[in-house]
Amino acid sequence: MQPNIDVTFVRWLAALLPIVAILYLLIGRNWKAASAAPVGFFIAVIIALTLFSTPVRMMALQTVKGIWDALFILYVIVPALLLYEVSKEAGSFQAIRRGIESYTQNELIHVLAIGWVFSSFLQGITGFGAPAAVTAPLLVAFGVKPFWAVVIALTGHTWANTFGTLGVAWEGLAAVTEMQNHDATAMAAAVMLLAANVFAGLLIAWMFGRRKGLMESLPAVLIIGLIHGGGQLLLAPIAPTLANFVPGTLALAAVFVLSRSPWYRKDTEVTESEIMKPGELEDDEDWEQRAEAAVGHEEQEMSLPVALSPYLVLIALIVVALLINPVNQLLNGVQLGFAFPRLETGLGLVVEGSDPYRQFAPLTHPGTFLLLAAIFAYFLFRSKGEIRSGRITGILVDTIRTSIPSAVALFALIPLAKVMEGSGQTQVLAQGIALVAPGMVYAFLAPLVGVLGSFMTSSNLSSNILFGPLQEGTALALNISQVAVLAAQTAGGAIGNAIAPGIVLLGSGSVGVSERMGEIIRTNLRYVLVSLVFIGAIAVITAILIPGGG
Amino acid sequence: MPWYRQRVWQMGLGALMVLIGAVVIYMATVDDPVRSGLMWFGIVLLSLGLAVPLLTRMLEAQQEKEGERGEC
Numbered sequence: 001m002q003p004n005i006d007v008t009f010v011r012w013l014a015a016l017l018p019i020v021a022i023l024y025l026l027i028g029r030n031w032k033a034a035s036a037a038p039v040g041f042f043i044a045v046i047i048a049l050t051l052f053s054t055p056v057r058m059m060a061l062q063t064v065k066g067i068w069d070a071l072f073i074l075y076v077i078v079p080a081l082l083l084y085e086v087s088k089e090a091g092s093f094q095a096i097r098r099g100i101e102s103y104t105q106n107e108l109i110h111v112l113a114i115g116w117v118f119s120s121f122l123q124g125i126t127g128f129g130a131p132a133a134v135t136a137p138l139l140v141a142f143g144v145k146p147f148w149a150v151v152i153a154l155t156g157h158t159w160a161n162t163f164g165t166l167g168v169a170w171e172g173l174a175a176v177t178e179m180q181n182h183d184a185t186a187m188a189a190a191v192m193l194l195a196a197n198v199f200a201g202l203l204i205a206w207m208f209g210r211r212k213g214l215m216e217s218l219p220a221v222l223i224i225g226l227i228h229g230g231g232q233l234l235l236a237p238i239a240p241t242l243a244n245f246v247p248g249t250l251a252l253a254a255v256f257v258l259s260r261s262p263w264y265r266k267d268t269e270v271t272e273s274e275i276m277k278p279g280e281l282e283d284d285e286d287w288e289q290r291a292e293a294a295v296g297h298e299e300q301e302m303s304l305p306v307a308l309s310p311y312l313v314l315i316a317l318i319v320v321a322l323l324i325n326p327v328n329q330l331l332n333g334v335q336l337g338f339a340f341p342r343l344e345t346g347l348g349l350v351v352e353g354s355d356p357y358r359q360f361a362p363l364t365h366p367g368t369f370l371l372l373a374a375i376f377a378y379f380l381f382r383s384k385g386e387i388r389s390g391r392i393t394g395i396l397v398d399t400i401r402t403s404i405p406s407a408v409a410l411f412a413l414i415p416l417a418k419v420m421e422g423s424g425q426t427q428v429l430a431q432g433i434a435l436v437a438p439g440m441v442y443a444f445l446a447p448l449v450g451v452l453g454s455f456m457t458s459s460n461l462s463s464n465i466l467f468g469p470l471q472e473g474t475a476l477a478l479n480i481s482q483v484a485v486l487a488a489q490t491a492g493g494a495i496g497n498a499i500a501p502g503i504v505l506l507g508s509g510s511v512g513v514s515e516r517m518g519e520i521i522r523t524n525l526r527y528v529l530v531s532l533v534f535i536g537a538i539a540v541i542t543a544i545l546i547p548g549g550g
Numbered sequence: 551m552p553w554y555r556q557r558v559w560q561m562g563l564g565a566l567m568v569l570i571g572a573v574v575i576y577m578a579t580v581d582d583p584v585r586s587g588l589m590w591f592g593i594v595l596l597s598l599g600l601a602v603p604l605l606t607r608m609l610e611a612q613q614e615k616e617g618e619r620g621e622c
Contacts, residue, residue, distance in 0.1 A: 057589070061575070067568065341581075
């Protein structure tokens with residue numbers, strides 16, 4: 001049990017300063033996360049050393065712990081980007097698009113299949129803005145106006161952020177908090193995201209054809225929503241790394257079946273759509289070229305099974321390594337970890353020693369599965385002639401180049417969270433909020449903090465790292481359910497990506513509408529605000545069902 | 551432009567310094583007594599690595615200003 005730190009207004013404001021600084025630099029000064037995060041880190045260190053009586057040794061070791069944790073996450077990001085780069089180089093995204101088009105000409109199902117199902121599938125694998133950057137041009141290629149293509153791509157995939165990229169945002173939350181009830185928190189988050197997912201599907205259908213579009217979409221939205229949300233709900237407590245990937249893959253298969261069903265085999269009944277521009281596509285070669293550039297080249301005729309095979313290999317690897325117990329035990333035998341001593345601040349706050357601290361099991365880590373799938377994809381596409389010889393260097397360079405800013409941001413953000421936690425800054429912030437906000441009000445507003453985090457950092461993962469300990473500490477101080485508050489944090493962090501400037505810029509830049517970024521954020525704000533109400537309400541119900549301490 | 555003048559690779563170098571700094575800090579501080587000299591060396595290395603994005607940003611801003619002055 002940690003001692004209560006004397007919460008003075010100056011100390012509370014000082015503890016808030018690193019977060020405010022990052023917020024100001026990201027939003028007010030338009031800095032990127034890689035530049036803003038180190039500023040926040042340095043401020044947190046100075047405050048820890050001065051106002052929180054943190055010894056230099058403790059501050060230094062907390063930083064090292066943060067770097068170690070960051071490496072876990074980076075080992076997912078780099079192979080995920082490698083798989084994306086290999087697939088893009090081979091044109092496999094293009095093959096998937098052709099596969100969808102060959103099944104049905106129904107425009108509504110095209111929009112749902114690409115903007116909702118395919119973008120969610122991509123989020124399950126790659127994340128980090130790739131779904132917006134890939135699906136927005138694809139939607140344009142299918143006849144959606146560029147502005148709406150970005151809006152739809154952002155709305156469609158953000159629900160999948162928490163358990164996407166093999167659960168990296170979820171793992172981040174677990175890493176920076178001392179989650180008491182892992183399974184219940186995962187399930188509560190999955191329920192919140194289920195609501196956001198179904199709402200996303202309905203909203204996209206409404207954008208396409210208002211009431212008529214909504215009615216026509218119902219069978220698809222309900223079936224896909226059940227697969228997405230229900231699958232995630234089932235898998236989140238037992239295999240969070242698979243909780244988005246498996247339902248995303250199943251939904252992709254389901255959309256092919258649906259497209260052949262009597263509901264969607266025929267043309268859409270919607271005759272006028274605000275988001276579609278019939279005929280423009282054929283006349284506008286420029287847009288077509290941009291779409292081609294974003295999804296890969298077109299000249300090769302890759303079959304759909306070949307295009308999907310790296311993802312099937314990925315599923316197989318994960319299933320064998322994680323779900324077959326003897327194999328899992330064998331692979332988990334290889335572990336690496338380091339000991340950290342017990343540390344104490346001048347204010348009496350203790351960080352217990354650990355031997356080892358957060359062991360790394362390389363053979364069961366999601367990064368290894370992604371790496372193997374990427375290697376498989378490269379050799380498969382190379383043998384089929386889809387990737388030219390000598391392109392591997394370019395692919396690797398592109399992957400590393402794209403990963404570096406994320407690495408620098410992570411190397412600052414996670415140590416920032418660790419320093420704030422170890423020195424007591426997070427505890428002071430939480431104690432301060434708890435002094436002024438009633439418990440249930442806080443539970444309802446908890447997802448807003450998650451949204452704020454992802455708006456600041458353009459990442460559900462970073463939002464969780466930044467605000468996870470604060471939310472946990474506040475729940476503890478207010479004696480409300482940690483399950484509700486932590487689940488609301490990650491769910492809010494997930495949907496906040498729909499308005500995160502970095503992600504919006506990625507999508508809008510890929511179809512040449514960067515100048516309409518503010519308009520896109522305003523449009524998506526409706527989705528975020530309504531989802532926030534759902535998530536907040538579910539958080540309150542969860543807090544009632546699971547009392548404080550749980 | 552050569553690779554070492556590109557911001558992204560400079561940040562990469564910074565990331566490498568952060569990693570080396572973290573290893574040095576760990577080696578210096580994990581056991582008692584703490585090896586202060588080595589610990590401070592690690593802290594400086596890590597801090598410099600994290601400061602790289604800020605330094606490159608400042609340099610870029612300065613170069614832009616000088617470029618504008620040159621045009622005037």
